[in-house]
Amino acid sequence: xxxxxxxxxxxxxxxxxxxxxxxxxxxxxxxxxxxxxxxxxxxxxxxxxxxxxxxxxxxxxxxxxxxxxxxxxxxxxxxxxxxxxxxxxxxxxxxxxxxxxxxxxxxxxxxxxxxxxxxxxxxxxxxxxxxxxxxxxxxxxxxxxxxxxxxxxxxxxxxxxxxxxxxxxxxxxxxxxxxxxxxxxxxxxxxxxxxxxxxxxxxxxxxxxxxxxxxxxxxxxxxxxxxxxxxxxxxxxxxxxxxxxxxxxxxxxxxxxxxxxxxxxxxxxxxxxxxxxxxxxxxxxxxxxxxxxxxxxxxxxxxxxxxxxxxxxxxxxxxxxxxxxxxxxxxxxxxxxxxxxxxxxxxxxxxxxxxxxxxxxxxxxxxxxxxxxxxxxxxxxxxxxxxxxxxxxxxxxxxxxxxxxxxxxxxxxxxxxxxxxxxxxxxxxxxxxxxxxxxxxxxxxxxxxxxxxxxxxxxxxxxxxxxxxxxxxxxxxxxxxxxxxxxxxxxxxxxxxxxxxxxxxxxxxxxxxxxxxxxxxxxxxxxxxxxxxxx
Amino acid sequence: xxxxxxxxxxxxxxxxxxxxxxxxxxxxxxxxxxxxxxxxxxxxxxxxxxxxxxxxxxxxxxxxxxxxxxxxxxxxxxxxxxxxxxxxxxxxxxxxxxxxxxxxxxxxxxxxxxxxxxxxxxxxxxxxxxxxxxxxxxxxxxxxxxxxxxxxxx
Numbered sequence: 001x002x003x004x005x006x007x008x009x010x011x012x013x014x015x016x017x018x019x020x021x022x023x024x025x026x027x028x029x030x031x032x033x034x035x036x037x038x039x040x041x042x043x044x045x046x047x048x049x050x051x052x053x054x055x056x057x058x059x060x061x062x063x064x065x066x067x068x069x070x071x072x073x074x075x076x077x078x079x080x081x082x083x084x085x086x087x088x089x090x091x092x093x094x095x096x097x098x099x100x101x102x103x104x105x106x107x108x109x110x111x112x113x114x115x116x117x118x119x120x121x122x123x124x125x126x127x128x129x130x131x132x133x134x135x136x137x138x139x140x141x142x143x144x145x146x147x148x149x150x151x152x153x154x155x156x157x158x159x160x161x162x163x164x165x166x167x168x169x170x171x172x173x174x175x176x177x178x179x180x181x182x183x184x185x186x187x188x189x190x191x192x193x194x195x196x197x198x199x200x201x202x203x204x205x206x207x208x209x210x211x212x213x214x215x216x217x218x219x220x221x222x223x224x225x226x227x228x229x230x231x232x233x234x235x236x237x238x239x240x241x242x243x244x245x246x247x248x249x250x251x252x253x254x255x256x257x258x259x260x261x262x263x264x265x266x267x268x269x270x271x272x273x274x275x276x277x278x279x280x281x282x283x284x285x286x287x288x289x290x291x292x293x294x295x296x297x298x299x300x301x302x303x304x305x306x307x308x309x310x311x312x313x314x315x316x317x318x319x320x321x322x323x324x325x326x327x328x329x330x331x332x333x334x335x336x337x338x339x340x341x342x343x344x345x346x347x348x349x350x351x352x353x354x355x356x357x358x359x360x361x362x363x364x365x366x367x368x369x370x371x372x373x374x375x376x377x378x379x380x381x382x383x384x385x386x387x388x389x390x391x392x393x394x395x396x397x398x399x400x401x402x403x404x405x406x407x408x409x410x411x412x413x414x415x416x417x418x419x420x421x422x423x424x425x426x427x428x429x430x431x432x433x434x435x436x437x438x439x440x441x442x443x444x445x446x447x448x449x450x451x452x453x454x455x456x457x458x459x460x461x462x463x464x465x466x467x468x469x470x471x472x473x474x475x476x477x478x479x480x481x482x483x484x485x486x487x488x489x490x491x492x493x494x495x496x497x498x499x500x501x502x503x504x505x506x507x508x509x510x511x512x513x514x515x516x517x518x519x520x521x522x523x524x525x526x527x528x529x530x531x532x533x534x535x
Numbered sequence: 536x537x538x539x540x541x542x543x544x545x546x547x548x549x550x551x552x553x554x555x556x557x558x559x560x561x562x563x564x565x566x567x568x569x570x571x572x573x574x575x576x577x578x579x580x581x582x583x584x585x586x587x588x589x590x591x592x593x594x595x596x597x598x599x600x601x602x603x604x605x606x607x608x609x610x611x612x613x614x615x616x617x618x619x620x621x622x623x624x625x626x627x628x629x630x631x632x633x634x635x636x637x638x639x640x641x642x643x644x645x646x647x648x649x650x651x652x653x654x655x656x657x658x659x660x661x662x663x664x665x666x667x668x669x670x671x672x673x674x675x676x677x678x679x680x681x682x683x684x685x686x687x688x689x
Contacts, residue, residue, distance in 0.1 A: 159645050191649060191666055229623040231651035231662040231669070232641045271625075280626075281641035283648070290645060298666060305667065307599050307621055315598040320622030399666030412619075414666060416649060423650040423663075438647055491652055491661040491672070496685045499619075499670055500663045502650060 035099065036066030037125045037132040044121070046109040046138030047361065048374060048384065050145055055109040060134055062093055062123055063102035070097040071126040077105055078131075081119035086112050087136055089121060111140030115383055142384045144352040144377040146247035150360070150505075151370045152481045154185035154201070154292045159435075161290045162474075163420035163483055163505040165360070167375065169195065169295065170245035171202055173211045174253055177243075181206025185292045188375060189418030190358060190515055192296035194303040194342035195244065196228070196257040199237065200285065201292035212240035212258055217324035218337065225323045225331055226257050226342065227272030228303070233281030235289070236268045237261040239322070239342060246295070249349050249377065255342050259293065260284035263323075266330030271319040294418075295345070297356045297375065299399055299531030300518050302341040311335045347517055352378025354520040355530065357385045358417055362510025363484040366468055367477030371509070379514050379534075380523050387514055390534040392526040394456030399531055403501035405450040410501035413452070415513060415533055419504030422465065422487040424450070425497045430489055431470050439470035439488040448487075450501065457527050461535070465506065484509045511535050562631020563658070563675050567591075567611040589680040590614070601668075603629070606688070608680050615674035617688050623662075623669050630673055633658040659685065 040061050049055045064070040072095050079087050086109060093103035111117055117138045122131040146167050153161035165188040172180035183197055183205050202210055214223040215238070224239040237259040243252045267273075273280055283289045296303065310316035322341070323331035346356050360373035376385040393401050403413040405424060421439065426448070431441035446467045453460045468485040477483065484506045490498035507513070514534035522528040585592040593605040599621045606615035616629045627634045636658050641651070652661040662671035672688045679685065 191664070229664075229669075230648035231664045231671075232646040232648055234623075274627075280638065281646070288645065289648075300667065317597075317599075398668065412663075412665060412670060416666075419649045420647065435644060438650065438652065488650070489652060490650055490663060491659075496659060496661060496672055496674075496688060498661055498663060498672075499689075500650075500665070502663065504649075 033068075034066050035064050035068045035070035035097075035125065035127045037070055037123055037127040037130065038063045038065040039105075039121070039123060039132050039134045041134070043135040043137070044107060046136070047372075048139045048141045048145070048359075049109050049111050050141050050147060051111050051114065051143065053110065055138070057090075057106035057108050060105045060107060060121060061102050062091075062097070062105055062132070064097040064099050064127075066127060067099045069099065072096065073124055076124045078122045078124070079119050079136075080122055081136075083112070083117040084119040086110055086117045086138070087119045087121075107136065109136075109138040111138060114140045114142050116140075139384070141374055141376070142382045143248045144382050145384060146375040146377070147372065148188055148358075148360075148375055149370060149372050150482045153290055154286055157287050157290060160481065161420070162481060163486060164290065164481075165358075165373075165417055165505065165508075166291065167246075167295055169197070169293070171197060171206065171210050171212075172243040172245070173209075174213050174241055174243050179209045179211065180245075181210050183292050187291035187294045187418065188358070189294050189296045189416070190298045190356075190513070191414060191416035191418040192294060192303065193298050193300045193344045194257065194296045195246075195254065195293065195345050196235070196237070196259045196296070196342075197293035198284070198286050198289070198291075199258045199260045202258070205292075210242070212238075212242045212256075215239040215241055215255060215340065217322075217334065218340065220324060220326075222324045222326045223263070224336065224340075225261075225263055225325045226303075227269065227320055227323065228257065228259075229272070229280075229320060230283065233283040233288075234268075234272055235259045235283050236272055237284070238263070238325075244345065246345055247375075247377070249352075251345055251348050254345055254348060255340065257342050259289075263325035263331055264327045265325075269319070269323055269331045269333070271333070272323075297344060297346050297515065298416075299355075299395060299515055299533070301344050301347045302338055303344075304336075304341055305338065308336055308341060309338050344517070346377050349377055352376075352381045352385070353517075354381070355379040355514060355516040357512055357514050358508055359512045360508045360510070363482055365477075366483070366485055367473060367480035368482040369480050371482045379516055379520075385514075387523055387526075387534050390512065390514060391459050391461055392457065392516075392522055392528045392532055392534045393452065393454035393459050393461070394528040395531040395533065396455040397531075401455050401533070402453040403450050403503075404453065405448075405501060408497060410499055412499040413501040413503065415503040415507060415535075417505055417508055417513075419502045420486070421483075421504045422467070422506055423490045423500070423502035423504060424487070425489050425491050428467060428487070428489075433471065433474075436470045436474060436488075439486065440467050441469040441471045442467055443469070445469075445485070452503070454528070454532075456529075456532075459527075463503075463507070482509070562628060563613055563616065563633055563673060564678060565613055565631050567607045567613065589683060604689075606674070608678070612678060614678035614680065615672065615685070615688055617670075617672040619668065619670045621668045624671075630658070630660070633660075633673075633675070636660075 516530035
């Protein structure tokens with residue numbers, strides 16, 4: 001008998017609705033009865049979230065898809081289930097919802113423990129089948145997780161950056177947990193090793209509170225400086241000792257480069273900055289570099305390694321790396337023992353120190369304003385860095401694997417989060433715009449396919465990807481920072497072929513990449529020893 | 536230790552990885568005599584001159600695995616160089632007068648740190664920063680010998 005009592009008001013509402021809307025688009029059908037509470041989406045999945053931090057809200061829409069007013073009792077919205085305490089819901093839904101109307105329920109996730117966290121969202125009402133439910137899942141990142149973001153980069157800068165992953169790192173005076181500054185927009189780079197921070201950024205953010213201790217050249221009281229050269233210029237700065245917090249992990253007395261720090265006498269050595277008086281591009285400023293620093297977490301443990309530790313200059317000349325810089329004389333290049341070089345910071349952690357997992361979301365369109373992900377310290381050491389089905393590729397001692405593309409093999413191929421595009425030589429058209437003449441501008445979106453092979457094992461993987469015109473990307477999607485289909489030539493002209501196929505940042509989007517450090521054993525059955533990659 | 540450290544200086548003169556002595560230009564478009572001088576200043580474990588049909592290939596390798604190749608025409612002009620080195624080679628020496636083009640482009644705008652390339656009528660240059668080294672090639676299109684394809688540069 002109850003349904004009949006509902007029928008009368010339903011008919012009235014339906015008539016009014018039809019009259020008001022000119023007969024179009026009603027969600028009710030003749031013969032349906034009463035209010036219907038519909039939740040969409042029917043399930044909610046949160047991206048991985050740091051322990052004890054609160055996510056951005058995800059919205060569930062509550063719509064009355066019935067044909068009578070939906071009545072919500074007090075405390076209509078509840079969370080139940082094993083991990084209900086990890087979730088919180090707020091709503092703009094009132095005490096009733098007219099037929100066809102909808103309101104929002106916002107859910108936030110604050111993981112209280114590791115692993116997968118589940119709960120159920122319940123909405124009680126007068127609708128049949130009450131409560132309506134939506135399943136909620138979320139995963140908690142462990143204490144080995146470092147949140148990372150792709151965005152337009154730090155300020156000041158001359159132009160926004162594209163496809164650069166950034167993290168924040170806390171720098172402290174050695175021995176202090178309060179004389180610290182959190183520096184944002186440190187670039188995460190799997191193609192280099194060691195932590196670098198621009199002195200100007202550290203000063204701007206931390207004032208004079210952070211006092212790095214200068215490292216000294218072996219057996220002297222002279223400060224140690226380092227030159228870092230790039231394809232387009234150089235940086236120069238002291239080797240400094242600081243305490244840092246990366247994610248939740250504290251590292252004391254870590255050797256880093258204080259980029260842009262200046263030596264007392266003689267300026268930057270000519271074999272770093274210039275040749276015969278011609279200055280290479282000076283990239284000692286945030287504005288010219290595009291980041292406040294670099295977090296180099298690639299496969300090697302030091303930025304230079306074996307060669308810089310060799311003490312026979314006849315066999316191993318040392319210019320271009322480390323320099324001893326006395327107060328009253330020009331700098332001279334020289335060897336530095338492995339342990340005193342700038343260190344890959346993950347390798348210095350007490351645990352989760354055998355490698356790293358770079359995990360970034362897939363981007364479905366041609367551009368996205370930002371993207372957020374994680375670097376997880378360690379491989380197969382925590383629930384959040386297990387390799388699963390990813391395939392292992394052994395790298396040679398220089399860090400190369402091999403790529404076959406078309407009829408060409410690129411023996412010096414690299415997987416490098418610090419490259420902001422796929423860089424490879426092909427017949428695609430290079431852009432004419434001088435601001436990105438380094439990119440491809442094909443007339444149409446172009447599908448490509450290449451095969452990656454391990455250097456020390458027989459693993460292969462076919463990688464399919466798309467190249468879109470940088471003209472399109474940088475105009476139609478000009479305010480974005482993430483471009484999954486950005487590519488450019490390695491040689492700049494079709495008539496020269498580089499030996500390198502550079503799998504840059506787009507490769508990482510939606511593809512977890514595991515970076516196993518040198519000399520670390522691969523997982524059982526992987527057949528590799530570091531340096532190796534899995535994806 | 537101090538003296539050991541400083542003692543390197545003399546031996547290092549003009550050498551950056553496999554860089555060439557600043558005074559001894561073996562730059563693009565310059566003479567082969569300079570290449571020979573460079574060999575003497577390098578700490579090369581092996582130096583080969585390979586006569587090819589239309590040019591000579593001068594290859595210098597060093598203990599640290601660095602390698603520079605200079606391509607020299609029969610008339611004695613360096614028309615191309617390639618390198619695979621542990622540190623950035625002395626580009627001023629390798630590129631000769633065309634070094635200014637490289638510097639001008641890098642200073643004109645934000646450029647990529649890992650991959651750099653320019654292509655003009657007088658200089659085609661590419662440099663890749665590798666995990667622990669550099670590779671690159673440079674050539675002057677107008678100086679290529681008859682029948683030589685820049686794709687053959689290795």
